[in-house]
Amino acid sequence: MKQSRALQAALFACGLAFTAASSAGGGASGAMLGNTCAGCHGTDGVSAGPAPTIAGMSAPYFTETMQAFRSAEIKSTIMTRIAKGYTDADLDAMAAHFAKKKFSRASQSADAGAAARGEKLHDKYCEKCHEDAGANAKDDSGFLAGQHKLYLQYTLSDFMDGSREPSKKMKKKLMSMHKKAGDKGLADLVEYYASQK
Ligand code: HEC
Numbered sequence: 001m002k003q004s005r006a007l008q009a010a011l012f013a014c015g016l017a018f019t020a021a022s023s024a025g026g027g028a029s030g031a032m033l034g035n036t037c038a039g040c041h042g043t044d045g046v047s048a049g050p051a052p053t054i055a056g057m058s059a060p061y062f063t064e065t066m067q068a069f070r071s072a073e074i075k076s077t078i079m080t081r082i083a084k085g086y087t088d089a090d091l092d093a094m095a096a097h098f099a100k101k102k103f104s105r106a107s108q109s110a111d112a113g114a115a116a117r118g119e120k121l122h123d124k125y126c127e128k129c130h131e132d133a134g135a136n137a138k139d140d141s142g143f144l145a146g147q148h149k150l151y152l153q154y155t156l157s158d159f160m161d162g163s164r165e166p167s168k169k170m171k172k173k174l175m176s177m178h179k180k181a182g183d184k185g186l187a188d189l190v191e192y193y194a195s196q197k
């Protein structure tokens, strides 16, 4: 939870303080509903950071993640409060809207040596479910390549300290990776994803 608070602090520093959830209610289009997300997730879901880019996500991943925020199954700094303002129909409409947008990779610096080590770890422990360095929306497992570093860092530490529960299989791989390469391995993975331009 310590890490989540740090993400919240980063958001406030970026002026991304959340004011009010405003569900427009029955029949609003995905585009209209999605406009309220732009303050943090950027125009059409392409974030300038530190909130994650959500453009191009598969509809099932989007909907399941939003429902998990809403029920607080995934702990979050901000998204539980936001997701509570939307019905399943609203979520489906927004899922279809964002799935049509194009994921655009963040332009950010990455350490080449760390990225090379991270690539080896990714291929061994993560690629099976996060194909193409985690760029394939069809995997329904979120985006890693080109996602904002800060978001990846906090998400990985949330998985490590149990604030967010990964699937059993992912947990097994993440823990074996960590046993072998430690916190440095996590940092190397983040550099690898950030190096994907
Ligand atoms: C005040 C900033 C803010 C607003 C407004 C906001 N989000 Fe988020 N969103 C975040 C942050 C920060 C995260 C990372 C999880 C967390 O800490 O809450 C996130 C995470 C997400 C994720 C998960 C991304 C992933 O890769 O798994 C989705 C999906 C999402 N938001 C959708 C939305 C939608 C749809 C809206 C508008 C209805 C919205 N968000 C409005 C800040 C915001």
Ligand code: HEC
Pocket (backbone or CB within 6 Å): 052, 122, 125, 126, 127, 128, 129, 130, 140, 141, 142, 143, 144, 152, 155, 156, 165, 166, 167, 169, 170, 173, 174, 177, 189
């Ligand atoms: C057995 C399949 C599997 C393996 C192996 C796996 N993952 Fe995942 N990962 C998933 C799934 C499914 C999700 C999305 C659902 C969830 O929250 O668990 C996910 C989500 C994530 C997320 C959050 C994405 C977001 O947008 O919020 C990150 C970060 C991540 N994985 C990193 C890794 C890393 C790093 C490895 C290797 C050490 C790894 N995963 C190995 C299946 C896997």
